[in-house]
Amino acid sequence: MKKTIIKGTGRALAPRLVTNEDLAKIMDTTDEWIQQRTGIQQRYWVPEEGQMGASDLGLTASHKALEKAGWQPEEIDFIIFATLSPDIFFPGSGCLLAEKLGLTSTPALDIRQQCTGFLYGLATADSYIKSGLANKILVVGGEVHSSGLDKTTRGRDVAVLFGDGAAAVCVEGVKTDENIGVLASCLHADGRGADNLMTELPASRLPDRHPQGLPIDSERFFPSMNGPAVFKTAVRKLPQVTRETLEKAGVSLDDIDMVFPHQANLRINQAFAQFMKIDEARMFNNIQKYGNTTAASIPLALDEALEQGVVGKPGDTILFVGFGAGLTWGGVAYRF
Numbered sequence: 548m549k550k551t552i553i554k555g556t557g558r559a560l561a562p563r564l565v566t567n568e569d570l571a572k573i574m575d576t577t578d579e580w581i582q583q584r585t586g587i588q589q590r591y592w593v594p595e596e597g598q599m600g601a602s603d604l605g606l607t608a609s610h611k612a613l614e615k616a617g618w619q620p621e622e623i624d625f626i627i628f629a630t631l632s633p634d635i636f637f638p639g640s641g642c643l644l645a646e647k648l649g650l651t652s653t654p655a656l657d658i659r660q661q662c663t664g665f666l667y668g669l670a671t672a673d674s675y676i677k678s679g680l681a682n683k684i685l686v687v688g689g690e691v692h693s694s695g696l697d698k699t700t701r702g703r704d705v706a707v708l709f710g711d712g713a714a715a716v717c718v719e720g721v722k723t724d725e726n727i728g729v730l731a732s733c734l735h736a737d738g739r740g741a742d743n744l745m746t747e748l749p750a751s752r753l754p755d756r757h758p759q760g761l762p763i764d765s766e767r768f769f770p771s772m773n774g775p776a777v778f779k780t781a782v783r784k785l786p787q788v789t790r791e792t793l794e795k796a797g798v799s800l801d802d803i804d805m806v807f808p809h810q811a812n813l814r815i816n817q818a819f820a821q822f823m824k825i826d827e828a829r830m831f832n833n834i835q836k837y838g839n840t841t842a843a844s845i846p847l848a849l850d851e852a853l854e855q856g857v858v859g860k861p862g863d864t865i866l867f868v869g870f871g872a873g874l875t876w877g878g879v880a881y882r883f
């Protein structure tokens with residue numbers, strides 16, 4: 548039976564380092580408030596001039612992942628691009644990335660599942676591989692949030708949280724009897740909570756996507772969030788989906804060498820770890836440096852962990868868990 552194996556990973560951060568102190572110069576916030584509530588110290592944003600989209604960051608990350616996998620772009624037989632901030636309204640960033648990789652007929656699929664996007668992407672790749680539809684798949688999570696944030700005091704509750712970045716993972720179907728690769732995935736969505744975290748405009752459901760007379764700096768064009776509601780749902784759903792994924796994979800929490808939670812808020816991850824009794828050494832967090840990079844956050848953490856050598860030995864078993872807008876949540880268990 549074929550197993551879905553990670554062959555290479557890569558990451559790309561936007562070039563502009565923005566510290567909490569930098570934000571305090573443009574809105575009413577403090578380094579202390581941001582660190583205390585979220586753990587974030589800094590993030591990277593795209594330059595204020597010129598063009599840099601999710602697919603551009605995705606391209607850099609993809610080149611690194613392809614190099615580690617030893618693949619040429621032509622070998623990719625499917626591209627999955629997870630993003631909530633596509634370069635343009637349509638077509639999707641997967642098509643744009645394919646073009647940048649020099650590919651002219653490789654299928655490309657965009658996934659719009661926000662912070663759970665990479666998990667949806669990895670689960671989809673696993674299904675494509677196991678069903679024989681594709682064998683070498685490039686899964687990318689990439690976001691450019693900064694061009695769409697309200698960087699005034701009005702938008703401070705959201706603006707301080709997000710960073711721009713991308714990460715890519717090459718996965719391949721390999722025939723083996725060993726219990727390795729993607730062991731199980733569990734995905735969920737509950738649209739009843741959509742209003743808790745969303746960007747409403749431009750909205751195709753309206754007769755006029757840009758309602759006439761509405762100023763371009765209306766808050767309806769920026770992400771809005773019910774922070775406490777998102778926080779509470781996250782700390783409830785993450786343990787649930789962890790148990791569900793572990794059970795499906797046939798492993799226990801003690802078997803997990805490292806947990807890679809989505810990086811939305813260090814406090815959410817600490818509450819989750821405390822509730823599940825996961826010691827700090829088995830939780831991989833890097834939100835302090837990057838902020839919430841949404842679909843990129845889990846593969847970005849994986850790439851960093853592999854580089855540091857904290858995971859990746861044969862037999863190492865890891866768990867990805869995430870939660871985000873939609874509302875969506877999910878988990879994937881993986882063994883090297």
Ligand code: COA
Pocket residue numbers: 575576577580581584585662703704705707744772773774775776777778811812815839870871872
């Ligand atoms: N700097 C300073 N003060 C800020 C601020 C900022 N960046 N953002 C909000 N505040 C203020 C609020 O205006 C409020 O002031 P008030 O009491 O005078 O009305 C106060 O801080 C507390 O706001 P509150 O929203 O209750 O704070 P909180 O402790 O819930 O923390 C979040 C806010 C956003 C950090 C927290 O709710 C959170 O992390 N939620 C989950 C977010 C998330 O994970 N989103 C992505 C999901 S994938």
